[in-house]
Amino acid sequence: MRKLGGILGLMVLFGVCTFGAPFRVAVILPSTINDFAWSQSMYEALVAIQEEMGEDNFQFVYSENMYVIADAAAAIRDYATQGYNLIIAHGSQYGSSLVDIAPDFPKTSFVWGSTAQTFTELGIHNIFAYAPHAEEGGYVNGVIAALLTKTGVIGGIGPIKTGDAKRYAAGFEKGIKDTRPEVQVNYTFIGSYSDVALASEAARTFVNAGADVLTGTAQMTVGAISVAKEKGIFWLGYDVDQSPLAPTTVVASIVVDWTVALKPIIGMIQEGKRGGEILPLTFANGGLKLAFNEAALEGKLSPIEIIELKATVWETVRKIVSGEITIEVE
Amino acid sequence: MIGATLVGIATSAIRLATPYLYAAIGEAIGQLSGVLNLGVDGIMLMGAFTGFYVTLLTGHPALGLLAAMATGASMGLLMAFISVTLQAEQGISGIGLYLFGLGLSTLLFGMTVGTVKTVSGFPQAPIPGLSRIPILGEILFSHNPLVYGAFALVPLAWFVLNKTPLGLKLRAAGQNPLAADSLGVDVIRVRYVAVVLGGVLSGIAGASLSIALLNVFQQNMTNGMGFIAVALVYFGGWRPLGVLAGAMLFSTVNAIQVWLQVQGVKIPSDFALMMPYVITILVLASMAKRRIHAPAALNKPFERGGE
Incomplete structure (x- = not known):
């Protein structure tokens, strides 16, 4: 009897392993899962997918604080060796490591974010990419900034002038110019993703x-948000809803919903595709969302002004979705 | 307009110089006694974290500052034990201490706070009367208490190092420990005092970021400031006034580059960011001829009756 139970148990175990094998994901994050920015948005996306698919079907692990690229490369290789279905390298700095590692693990899929490159031209076919159209979010925040400013001076603080940060900045400046050309906007790049002190001094x-x-992007902007809070001026955020950090300061945040890219990627892998696709994240496909925090405006703008502001902002989002507004970036 | 701009840049520079002053003067004291401590950045991070955490828990930045000082003292004690008592290679043990502080502050932050939080740190405290002086009042006397402390430290450190018996013993331990020993100076004890004091000041340097200037904590938030502080000690020729000059030069150029970018002056941002470092190196090189020599026994462990 006991023997039979043992065999049955083994069969059940075997069945789980082969037929109901969970989809296993490993993700490499440059900062922490609660950085109120880049890495947190990815973590929240994975948690959301897990809630939807169930823990039996979807499991994920992560490595945080991988700001040293060599460490990240070692972690990517480790995860690949352990047989994860999908390895997400969540940072444009990890691209060259993927080119190095992906060919050694042809059965594993990799994702490089955020970029619009999958290296098929190098003969690599197991890398996906996702690309948030940060310029769309920047544009909407630019419109909000132009409508909010009384002094006619607006500032932006970015990390390094590349990728998302650069696209966001370009969109932000265009949004302001299209709304109120006379407003003065300057965007500064402080050369670091971690220098909180310099970000705050720039603010x-x-x-x-x-x-x-x-406004600003990347995890070092918490220093700048803290200054905005102290000085009683407005902040417009990116990546996640940053209003909990400073509820009376953060008027709006552009939230990146990575599930919009990850779900199709998972679907493609389950259908046998390994890579080669680039998935955009836009307002149109729901990859970008606007989190408007009305509470920050109460008492500073009249109720009618708030209503008008919101109407203009949502109209801008609608025009971006419908293609009436297009934002070109280099 | 030009006036307001210059005031803005000067005020920025004073603020930016604050953590460097604490850390570099602390490091200078340690080096004058003969101990090179490359772990400053790690001590700063630990000071920044404990200062932040205690302020978050209690709501009193003064308690946070005390916690940061105590943490700095223990880290200094650890460094002194390794390099003075165990006589380990100072450069390597300092780097070890840095990595330890970086790792431990990240771990503790992850375990206790975990997410981005802001605290109410030391508020601005304009000095009554003095802050009303046109121009100078705004530049010099409208800061938070830790900024004043950093600048008050310069004459204080000069006085202690040059005019007190402790200062004399300290410099003797760093110049010629054998002679000092023969004259009855307890070299080991003096070095311990110097390194622990340096640790306390590095702890305050970290706290000046997390509970006075920025009021947040983040992993690795010092971003290598501790190493620049070590460079400033050489720059300043181991004299508090020299360190002050170096810190002000560095932070002024930094404030100018921030200002240039913020004003939208069209220079490549990478070039602007390089400026403080390039100018620091240029000045350092131009001063090389009349360089003051390092304490003779710097980096050398002391053993009674040794050599």
């Missing part, structure tokens, strides 16, 4: 120069 310098609305 103070903007305030000294008369700015009353600030």
Whole structure:
């Protein structure tokens, strides 16, 4: 009897392993899962997918703080060796590592984010890519900034002038120019994803120069948000809803919903495709969302002004979705 | 307009110089006694974290500052034990201490706070009367208390190092420990005091970021400031006034580059970011001829009756 039970147990186990094998994902994050920015948005996407597919069908592990590229490369290789179905390298800095590693693990799929390159031209066919159209989010925040500013001076703080940060900045400046061309906007790149002190000093310098609305991308901007809060000016966020950080300061955040790219990628892998696709994240496909925090405006704008502002902003989003507004970036 | 701009840049520079002043003067004290401590950045991170965490829990930045000082002292004690008592290679043990502080502060932050939070740190405290002086009042006397502390530290450190018996013993331990020993100076004890004091100041340097200037904590938030502080010690020729000059030069150029970018002056951002470092190196090179020599026994462990 006991023997039979043992065999049955083995069969059940075997069945689970082959037929109901969970989809296993490993993700490499440059900062932490609660950075209120880039890495947190990816973590939240994976949690959402897990809730939807169930823990039996979808499992994920992550490595945080992989700001040293060599460490990230080692982690990617480790995960690949352990047989994960999908390995997400969530940072444009990891591209060359993927080119190095992916060919050694042809049965594993990799994702490089965020970029519009999958290296099929190098004969590599197991890399996907996702590309948020950050310029769309930047444009909407630019419109909001132009409508909010009273001093006519607006500032932006970015990390390094590349990828998402560059596209967001270009969109932001265009959104302002299209709304109120006379407004002065300057965007500064501080050369680092981690230098909170420099980000905050840039914010103070903007305030000294008369700015009353600030924006920025990447995890070091928490320093700047803290300055905006202290000085009582407005902040417009990116990546995740940053309003919990400073509820009376953060007027709006552009939230990136990575599930819009990840779900189709998982679907393609389950159908046997290994890579080669680039998935955009836009307002049109729901990859970008606007989180508007009305509470930050109460008492500073009249109720009618708030309603008008919101109408213009949502109209802008609608026009981007319908293609009436297009934003070109280099 | 030009006036307001210059005031803005000067105020920025004073603020930016603050953590460097604490850390570099602390490091200078340690080096004058003969101990090179490359772990400054790690101590700063630990000070930044404990200062932040205690402020978050209690709501009192003063308690946070005390916690940061205590943490700095323990890290200094650890460094002194390794390099003075165990006589380990100072450069390597300092780098070890840095990595330890970086890792431990990240771990503790992850375990306790975990996410981005802001605290109410030391508020701005304009000095009554003085802050009303046109121009200078805004530049010098409208900061938070830790900024004043950093600048008050310069004459204080000069006085202690040059005018007190402790300062004399300290410099003797770093110049000629054998002679100092023969004159009855307890070299080991003096070095311990110097390194622990350096640790306390590095702890304050970290806290000046997390509970006074930025009021947030993030992993690796010092971003290598501790190493620049070590460079400033050489720059300043191991003198508090020299360190002040170096810190002000570095932070002024940094403030100018931030300002240039914020004003939309069309220079490549990478070039602007390089400026503080390039100018620091240029000045350092131009001063090489009249360089003051490092304490003779720097980096050398002391053993009674050794050599």
